[in-house]
Amino acid sequence: MAESFMQQLIASLARRTPVLDESIPSRTGSSDTTERSRHPAKPHLLAEDRHDFERTLDEVLAAEPSDRPARLDAEQLRTMALTASQLIAATAASEYTQYVEMRERARNPRGAEAPLTDSASAKQPGDSRTAVLAVLTPVLFGTAAVIFLLVGYVLGMASPKPAVASTLLTTGWSFAAATAASLLIGMIGLLLAALRNRPSYEEWARNEEVAAARDAWRQALRRRGIEPFLREVRNAVNRSLDHDQAP
Numbered sequence: 001m002a003e004s005f006m007q008q009l010i011a012s013l014a015r016r017t018p019v020l021d022e023s024i025p026s027r028t029g030s031s032d033t034t035e036r037s038r039h040p041a042k043p044h045l046l047a048e049d050r051h052d053f054e055r056t057l058d059e060v061l062a063a064e065p066s067d068r069p070a071r072l073d074a075e076q077l078r079t080m081a082l083t084a085s086q087l088i089a090a091t092a093a094s095e096y097t098q099y100v101e102m103r104e105r106a107r108n109p110r111g112a113e114a115p116l117t118d119s120a121s122a123k124q125p126g127d128s129r130t131a132v133l134a135v136l137t138p139v140l141f142g143t144a145a146v147i148f149l150l151v152g153y154v155l156g157m158a159s160p161k162p163a164v165a166s167t168l169l170t171t172g173w174s175f176a177a178a179t180a181a182s183l184l185i186g187m188i189g190l191l192l193a194a195l196r197n198r199p200s201y202e203e204w205a206r207n208e209e210v211a212a213a214r215d216a217w218r219q220a221l222r223r224r225g226i227e228p229f230l231r232e233v234r235n236a237v238n239r240s241l242d243h244d245q246a247p
Helices: 002-015 030-038 047-063 074-083 085-090 093-107 119-156 163-196 201-245
Strands: none
Touching: 047 074, 047 085, 047 201, 074 085, 074 201, 085 093, 085 201, 093 201, 119 163
């Protein structure tokens, strides 16, 4: 049924007339249910995958030789292919279904009913506290060190020199040393948190599988859908124009 509609669409585009889908009869009742069970519906191209469809289409159009005489330019062919995008995508339905399923499993590996408090989410509060402490502790210690050192040196310039000036300088240098130590500890804590939260091997493998499934779908879409469609459109246009020019 999809191939028949594809041929009708190509012929209509070649004649530049509207498509009238008369080859699909309307059925009601049990016969419609039986027909649907025999011919399950093809998965529709999702909106988030239209970019990949258009990208694959543009790659096919760009790969065609520019010196070949054509009665339709690339923009006209692109418009026709986008009009028939759902029919073209149906030619790679099995690869697309596998790609979508693998992508959904990668996005939600524990399933839709999985609780939100898994091991990854349990680490987030502790990691957030570590990041806050790694930033605030050096700032507080550094500010205290600057204040104590500044006041100590100012008092040390007075005559006679107050005894508290030495105490303030000692305290300021102590806070300076604490600032350096807190910076080092904070950097180590952030590094450990990043190592704990890095993707596991299973997640990397799952992402690689999704990428492979995406490439397989695009290759099937190109080989079985876009390239035959463009070829049939050119042939239909050439036959139509040759028929119109015949005496």
